[in-house]
Amino acid sequence: MQFRYLIFAGIAAAATIAASSVIPPGTGAANAQGGVVDARATAMKTLGGSLRRVGQAASVEDARGPAAAIAGAASRLEALFPEGSGGPPTRSKPEIWQNMADFKVKLAALRDAARALDAAAKGADLDAVKAAARNVGGTCGACHRVYRAPRS
Numbered sequence: 001m002q003f004r005y006l007i008f009a010g011i012a013a014a015a016t017i018a019a020s021s022v023i024p025p026g027t028g029a030a031n032a033q034g035g036v037v038d039a040r041a042t043a044m045k046t047l048g049g050s051l052r053r054v055g056q057a058a059s060v061e062d063a064r065g066p067a068a069a070i071a072g073a074a075s076r077l078e079a080l081f082p083e084g085s086g087g088p089p090t091r092s093k094p095e096i097w098q099n100m101a102d103f104k105v106k107l108a109a110l111r112d113a114a115r116a117l118d119a120a121a122k123g124a125d126l127d128a129v130k131a132a133a134r135n136v137g138g139t140c141g142a143c144h145r146v147y148r149a150p151r152s
């Protein structure tokens, strides 16, 4: 039993060594970061496109889908800013990680506003939906002003 375990552990260790000698140091982390940077851009684009659709909605029903998409994307964002994934060529300023507590407050403001928008879009009052959408828009700008670098 113990002997078999040792063989298994040996194989596992050999596999680890083989993997680390094939992949140059840093490549794995860089790929993982590329994935997170892309996922972040996708979530942000979903926010932007959906907020525009809510703004243009002629009925509460038109706003319902995009409002739900905003709430979903907003809830995914916090996981998409791991340490070391900012700076050029991304537009995430290094200040995000120096002020993570404040950044998280701004993310929470977006999530709360997005939840309120989603709730309004499940109702019947289009004016309430538009007002909730303006609140969401305010939370986007509040974060971008501080933590998003200008387009290069």
Ligand code: HEC
Binding pocket: 037, 040, 041, 044, 045, 047, 048, 049, 051, 086, 089, 090, 091, 092, 093, 103, 106, 107, 110, 136, 137, 139, 140, 141, 143, 144, 147, 148, 149
């Ligand atoms: C808590 C901070 C924060 C909030 C809230 C936030 N953003 Fe962003 N957003 C960023 C940062 C940082 C970037 C730059 C990402 C990068 O390049 O790494 C960004 C990038 C973007 C981009 C560019 C995406 C691309 O690469 O093409 C769009 C569009 C965008 N945000 C829209 C929105 C909208 C719309 C909202 C609100 C509904 C929003 N964001 C809320 C921080 C935020």
